[in-house]
Amino acid sequence: MMKWNIKFKEELHTELTETLFSNSPKENGCFLLANIKGNVLFISEIYYPENTDWIILDKDVCIPSPQYISKACIHANIKNKTLVFVHTHPEEFHTSLFSPIDDISNTKLFKNLEGIINKPLGSFVLSRKGIHGVIYNNGKQFQIEKYSVYGDKVKILKDVSSVQDVFDNKEFDRQIRFLKERGQNTISNLNIAVIGLGGTGSPLAVMLAKMGVKNISLFDFDILEKHNLPRIYGASKSDIGKYKVDIVKKHINSFSDSTVKVYTNDIQRDSDLTSFDFIFGCIDNHTARDILNTIAFKNAIPYIDTGTSIPLGNNGEVSQSVIAVNTVIPNRPCLWCSNTLNAMNIMEENMSDNELVERKNDGYLQGVEKTPSIITLTTAVSTFAINRMLNLLNILPGKYPLKMMFEFNNSMYISPKVELNKSCICQKLNPFN
Numbered sequence: 001m002m003k004w005n006i007k008f009k010e011e012l013h014t015e016l017t018e019t020l021f022s023n024s025p026k027e028n029g030c031f032l033l034a035n036i037k038g039n040v041l042f043i044s045e046i047y048y049p050e051n052t053d054w055i056i057l058d059k060d061v062c063i064p065s066p067q068y069i070s071k072a073c074i075h076a077n078i079k080n081k082t083l084v085f086v087h088t089h090p091e092e093f094h095t096s097l098f099s100p101i102d103d104i105s106n107t108k109l110f111k112n113l114e115g116i117i118n119k120p121l122g123s124f125v126l127s128r129k130g131i132h133g134v135i136y137n138n139g140k141q142f143q144i145e146k147y148s149v150y151g152d153k154v155k156i157l158k159d160v161s162s163v164q165d166v167f168d169n170k171e172f173d174r175q176i177r178f179l180k181e182r183g184q185n186t187i188s189n190l191n192i193a194v195i196g197l198g199g200t201g202s203p204l205a206v207m208l209a210k211m212g213v214k215n216i217s218l219f220d221f222d223i224l225e226k227h228n229l230p231r232i233y234g235a236s237k238s239d240i241g242k243y244k245v246d247i248v249k250k251h252i253n254s255f256s257d258s259t260v261k262v263y264t265n266d267i268q269r270d271s272d273l274t275s276f277d278f279i280f281g282c283i284d285n286h287t288a289r290d291i292l293n294t295i296a297f298k299n300a301i302p303y304i305d306t307g308t309s310i311p312l313g314n315n316g317e318v319s320q321s322v323i324a325v326n327t328v329i330p331n332r333p334c335l336w337c338s339n340t341l342n343a344m345n346i347m348e349e350n351m352s353d354n355e356l357v358e359r360k361n362d363g364y365l366q367g368v369e370k371t372p373s374i375i376t377l378t379t380a381v382s383t384f385a386i387n388r389m390l391n392l393l394n395i396l397p398g399k400y401p402l403k404m405m406f407e408f409n410n411s412m413y414i415s416p417k418v419e420l421n422k423s424c425i426c427q428k429l430n431p432f433n
Helices: 010-021 066-078 100-113 173-188 201-211 244-253 286-298 343-349 353-361 375-392
Strands: 004-009 029-037 040-047 054-057 062-064 082-089 121-127 130-137 140-150 154-158 191-195 215-219 259-263 278-281 303-309 322-328 403-407 412-414
Touching: 004 010, 004 121, 010 029, 010 040, 010 082, 010 121, 010 140, 029 062, 029 066, 040 066, 040 082, 062 082, 066 082, 066 100, 082 100, 100 121, 100 130, 121 140, 130 154, 173 375, 191 201, 201 215, 201 244, 201 375, 215 244, 244 259, 278 286, 278 375, 286 303, 286 322, 286 343, 303 375, 322 375, 375 403
Parallel strands: 004 040, 004 140, 082 121, 191 215, 191 278, 215 259, 278 303
Antiparallel strands: 029 040, 029 082, 054 062, 121 130, 130 140, 140 154, 303 322, 322 403, 403 412
């Protein structure tokens, strides 16, 4: 069965909840306009009713007038959007699910609108205990799986009809003392993609599984070589020649009951990653970073990019040891805005070997050289990245910067200022617009 998601900008979600619950103890409601990509609805606008746009607005029921429904349909068609009806169950004793009257009203509303709005339609209820809703598509109703809210922080709300504690309190007892049960339940329900299973991606995936994340997908088309052994978690000499994703999956399965899916295909711009709550990029080239930056931004998926750098001096000595974590959140600066991506590097990475030699001989390029790497740095940046996710979910307190760097040689923490570039390509990719 298709799983549907709804995504909000934080400011719109805050306005919606504050406005609708301000009518308590009476119910309240309105239409939302949304863009659709795949099975995700991106809420772009609230279409409020006038006082005269209700047939009934009382403690136990709210019924919009045909005039309000008609005006909302016209407004949605003009803007090429779909419609979602939302109403409240404002009292503590109210059910957090649809009432029998709600179910009947939804059926009537969807039947009336399906010939006017040629797109999937939605309806959900806001209660003091959570959110519950359905999507109507091709004559059938489908439960909404989750609702995500994006601002400086990320809030992921499961539909109340499917919320369940999926962790073992005894196994995670000491972790729960830190994360609390709310935090543990939040991370346990996440669906996470790890792109790249090298020295950074392998410890990151292992740590996620040890923390209780139940759904992890691993992406890497590389096989294990001898020089990878000192950095790949779970790898042994007998694994040389095997896919890295298979090695890490086998290792995770040895200690965890997490569901681990593996993919050995390369990530392309049209790759479907829409089901994930977070993407971790553990890759070492700008071309792949650009692809993930695009996928994440146009689908409103938080993307945490990791990197390590150990540049060498003229005599081959280690001059710096740097780790970096960059965060791409919907409606915030992307990797191009933060100058993390470099067009020259992307061009260089996509040249043939002969072109590289020619350009290097002509003095235009420095050439792509193998750089040092060590497990202490690759594991350190994995830890920084996961802590950044916990901070985004408001499990770890504080306001982390979008770009974090630490230089170990001189014990320097660096957080360059990052600002949104309004002429950047990311503004055209924004699914909420």
